[in-house]
Amino acid sequence: MVTTTATQSILTSLGAGSGVDTASLVASLVQAQFAAKNASLTKQEDALTAQISSVAKVQSGITSFASGLKTLVQGGTLVTQPTSSNTSVLTATALPGAKLSGLAASVEVTQLATAQVATSASSFSGRDATVGTGNLTLTFGTATVDSGALTGFTAGAAQPVTIAIDSAHQTLSGIASAINAASAGVTASIVTDANGTARLTLKGATGTNQAFTLSSDTPALSALNVGVGQSATTIGSAAGNAQLKLDGVSVERSSNSVSDLIEGVKLELTGTAVGKPVTLGNTKPTAALSQAVTDFVDTYNQLQAVLKTETDSTTGALRNDNNATSLARALRALPLTTLATGAAAGDPINLASIGVSTNRDGTLSVDSTKLNAALSKTPDAVEALFANGTGATGGGIAAALDAISTAAVDQKVTINGNVEHIGLVGSTALYTAAKTKVTDAEAKVTTDTAAYQERLTKQYAASDALVAKYKASQTTLTNQIAQWNKTG
Structure with a gap:
């Protein structure tokens, strides 16, 4: 603080002896000395800030897409559901992984568990x-x-x-x-x-x-x-115990919530109806599956638009980011990824086989005629594409997208015995570390600028003082000569 005040004081008095605006001269010299460096660092910082922001945008897009699809699949609306002819006696829901196509049963409840x-x-x-x-x-x-x-x-x-x-x-x-x-x-x-x-x-x-x-x-x-x-x-x-009959066979259960009587079905007993069996059937999620395909394509296209902007070869902040470009490639391959294994000949096994196609610009579109035909002809096979499975392939679209998301966001690898994070998390860490270095460099430039200004200020102050001294001597000699001339 003392040095800065002293420098300011010197700057204020600069030029008093020489008549030159040395304060402006010092400022111009300092600015010229560090202008290129400051401009370069500012450009780097702006680029890194944009990259960090872009990574966050892409990461949020793929994780939201994957988690949203997983929630939809796990919600049960995309699988065949059991139906009850009398919900005041019992309700029926599908258990995870259930395949209820062709379900037909008769359940008579004669006593509830108490x-x-x-x-x-x-x-x-x-x-x-x-x-x-x-x-x-x-x-x-x-x-x-x-x-x-x-x-x-x-x-x-x-x-x-x-x-x-x-x-x-x-x-x-x-x-x-x-x-x-x-x-x-x-x-x-x-x-x-x-x-x-x-x-x-x-x-x-x-x-x-x-x-x-x-x-x-x-x-x-x-x-x-x-x-x-x-x-x-x-x-x-x-x-x-609860007492009931399944297709005429008497059984008992200790609870009114029964999950081990009909495979894949959970029954909730809510009343009795002696002599009046409840008929269980099933209903296909045709409308829900059709809407799910449309929603998937719409969300996919939104994410691809973000990726296209951020990885643009000329203007994209992530044009040189391998993780972002790899994600874009993985998504482009998704329509042809096998989503169901063990399918019968002719059954759809991927999105392309139910009418989802890739356009020339990389977006997806849905052939509603082909989709409706698949839902009508092979509804169970279409349902299998949205099964709640695991694995990159063969486990349903949610599992395939989740595998892409995981690999893109935070895939872990072991290098020389150390676990390293690659993917978008790694990109963020890389850009953040680089930005920290730029910030440190900017701080050093600020320090160097102050030191350079102080040094120049002192140098010009010394020169100005010397000029003032010379001018004072000149004035004295001039006055003396004038006096001599007057005396002579």
């Missing part, structure tokens, strides 16, 4: 009423219930679960919290009536084998006991 529910017969003054301390033990098995009471119980193979009730949990709400914290398969809640009295309610999981007893080891907690001959609680619902 859970045992036990409620304390005695009421308490409120949630914070003190009950007592001790241990509660949950035992699971099968039970018989009659008129709200357990009349029989057979313990299962599972080990009983003991829940400690200490002084911090001796209230009704504390006991409920302790039971829930045990995560033993029984949930506890407190029901409070209009008068403020409260009861503890225990609910197990559905299924015949999920009946339970609750026993205590202290008299204070016996008011919550659940078991044969116990009057402390009443059984509002008994544990039971």
Whole structure:
């Protein structure tokens, strides 16, 4: 700061002796000295900033495209879905990877799976009423219930679960919290009536084998006991299996959510209809697949437009970026990439075979006539092209695009034992590191500029002082000569 102030002071006084505008002269010399360097660094920085921005734009485009397509495929709208003739009794959905073409089944639901529910017969003054301390033990098995009471119980193979009730949990709400914290398969809640009295309610999981007893080891907690001959609680619902018939064959399941009865189908049982079977069929996603192809082509063309601009051989910021140009090549090959393996002869195996073609400018277009024909003639094969698979080829369009995206964005390779990131992530790192060097160089130029200006300022200040001294001597001599002439 002192040096800068001193330099400014010198600059202010420059020219006083010589009459030359040395301040402007110094400024011009300094600017001329570093103009080319500054211009070069500014150009480099602008180019690197543009490259970093372009990489981000391309990376965002391909990752958004890949993730959006993956979400669409995983959403299930592009696969054949099961149908139910009576959704008030049961609903049906496709499981991942299911092939439901030709699905036809009859399901009769005669009983829903139920859970045992036990409620304390005695009421308490409120949630914070003190009950007592001790241990509660949950035992699971099968039970018989009659008129709200357990009349029989057979313990299962599972080990009983003991829940400690200490002084911090001796209230009704504390006991409920302790039971829930045990995560033993029984949930506890407190029901409070209009008068403020409260009861503890225990609910197990559905299924015949999920009946339970609750026993205590202290008299204070016996008011919550659940078991044969116990009057402390009443059984509002008994544990039971769902009972249904698949094509006339009787089966039972412990849950109302059934995924192992019909291959590829998940059933949600919501009601009963004795003697009235529900018919299961299937519906093809024809309209969804047609829209998906159109949306894919539109998004592809948008991404290709970005790549075309950014990799333009003359004006593109990424014209020399191998990762960006490699991505453009990989995308151009996508319409001919095999997306389904094991297809029958004549079935479509890639996008080109369902009417997606590449135009001369690199964009894609859809032949709707060819697409509709494929959807009509080989709907299962078209659906297979959008299957939720894995791998660059043979796993569906989403997997193929995801493989391209992964390779383009952040492919990892091992070089000399070190894992290196290549792809667009590597490009960003390269450009960022180069920009940091430019920034450092700019900082050095700023420092060098200040030092050069200070040096020139001091040099011209010294010269100006010398000229002023000479001019003073000249004035003195002139005055002396004039005096001599006057005297003579």
